[in-house]
Amino acid sequence: MHFIDLNAQYHALKAEINANLQSVLESAQFIGGPFVGELEEKLAAFAGRKHCLTCANGTDALLAAYMALGVGPGDAVFCTDVTMVASVEPAKMLGASIVFCDIDARTYNICPNSLERQIKAVQAEGKLTPKVVVAVDIFGNPCDYDALLPICERHNLSLIEDAAQSFGASYHGRRCGSFGRIATTSFFPAKPLGCYGDGGAIFMDEDELEQLCRSLCVHGKGPGGKYDNVRVGMNSRLDAMQAAVLLPKLQALEEYELEARQTVAKRYDDAFAGKLMTPFVAEGCISAYAQYVLLARDAAQRERIIDRLDGKGIPNMVYYPTPQHALPVFRHEPHYSELYQNANDYCARTVSLPMHPYLKEQEQQLVIDTVLEALL
Numbered sequence: 001m002h003f004i005d006l007n008a009q010y011h012a013l014k015a016e017i018n019a020n021l022q023s024v025l026e027s028a029q030f031i032g033g034p035f036v037g038e039l040e041e042k043l044a045a046f047a048g049r050k051h052c053l054t055c056a057n058g059t060d061a062l063l064a065a066y067m068a069l070g071v072g073p074g075d076a077v078f079c080t081d082v083t084m085v086a087s088v089e090p091a092k093m094l095g096a097s098i099v100f101c102d103i104d105a106r107t108y109n110i111c112p113n114s115l116e117r118q119i120k121a122v123q124a125e126g127k128l129t130p131k132v133v134v135a136v137d138i139f140g141n142p143c144d145y146d147a148l149l150p151i152c153e154r155h156n157l158s159l160i161e162d163a164a165q166s167f168g169a170s171y172h173g174r175r176c177g178s179f180g181r182i183a184t185t186s187f188f189p190a191k192p193l194g195c196y197g198d199g200g201a202i203f204m205d206e207d208e209l210e211q212l213c214r215s216l217c218v219h220g221k222g223p224g225g226k227y228d229n230v231r232v233g234m235n236s237r238l239d240a241m242q243a244a245v246l247l248p249k250l251q252a253l254e255e256y257e258l259e260a261r262q263t264v265a266k267r268y269d270d271a272f273a274g275k276l277m278t279p280f281v282a283e284g285c286i287s288a289y290a291q292y293v294l295l296a297r298d299a300a301q302r303e304r305i306i307d308r309l310d311g312k313g314i315p316n317m318v319y320y321p322t323p324q325h326a327l328p329v330f331r332h333e334p335h336y337s338e339l340y341q342n343a344n345d346y347c348a349r350t351v352s353l354p355m356h357p358y359l360k361e362q363e364q365q366l367v368i369d370t371v372l373e374a375l376l
């Protein structure tokens with residue numbers, strides 16, 4: 001059994017993927033070219049955005065976003081405590097301070113009340129300028145944008161949506177990737193939309209922001225082209241082979257994979273209801289289920305579940321063992337008086353099960369039976 005079965009997906013899409021790769025090989029155009037252009041158009045249309053530009057990975061997408069918004073020393077970037085380091089690592093590289101916020105106990109996304117408390121703490125201290133909120137749709141579950149957007153507006157903060165795990169998800173009929181001044185995603189192979197290497201994308205509606213991000217991703221190119229360098233940028237692009245792989249995968253995501261993820265999640269939900277804490281997806285939201293996360297009663301029960309799964313060779317993961325505020329890399333970031341109770345509790349109890357659109361009912365039953373045995 002696979003945690004995420006990329007091979008089953010390849011076999012389902014083999015004819016289109018092989019034909020596209022063959023055509024890149026024949027064209028010998030490995031950077032840029034028609035597949036990249038077509039993919040950017042289709043990604044923008046899918047997410048409901050005016051612009052999309054692809055880049056080398058999700059971390060670069062976030063770096064470009066932070067650079068485009070002018071994040072630097074003296075700025076405060078607010079982020080959820082349960083995510084992976086890449087959500088804010090680029091802001092840290094630019095010299096900003098990271099202010100982590102506790103999570104909501106049900107959705108595991110940033111808690112709007114904690115965000116508000118942290119913004120007020122920064123303002124009261126008067127040392128940092130509140131600048132950006134990065135909203136991470138964790139495990140594919142959309143953040144509470146109806147609560148977050150007014151907070152950002154009230155405090156004059158820009159929102160970046162980190163949709164690395166939520167491509168395909170939606171919030172009240174709006175797709176993830178459409179929130180904030182800039183949204184970013186990742187095409188790392190294990191994400192809901194993954195390529196066969198590294199890849200990422202940046203989404204926005206404002207024309208000037210698009211121009212700026214395109215410049216930042218091509219060595220700070222200016223109006224005169226790539227040898228008219230007007231700012232410090234990077235070399236970050238998606239290559240033609242990855243775009244060729246992503247096009248049929250995007251179609252599969254839209255046509256049936258998202259639906260299949262819901263079916264798999266529903267079977268787990270039904271099996272574990274009342275026994276373990278299953279994912280909470282708010283009314284009007286659809287999760288992309290990048291992960292299917294269970295919360296055990298406590299750390300000891302989580303260990304029993306993991307031991308049982310390991311004993312039967314069933315892959316499982318802990319996303320994430322450590323809340324961001326407790327990572328050594330962030331030991332100097334300001335916490336104010338936040339206790340991160342929900343994030344600490346979450347990290348001690350969480351375990352993720354195999355989840356992908358090609359998971360067979362029989363395989364899933366084995367996972368379910370094994371987890372339930374661990375509860376006896």
Ligand SMILES: *Cc1c(COP(=O)(O)O)cnc(C)c1O
Pocket residue numbers: 057058059060083084086087136162164165185186187188198199200
């Ligand atoms: C994967 C991921 C990223 C980084 O994407 P890469 O393509 O691996 O650089 C950023 N944020 C979150 C929440 C992620 O899960």
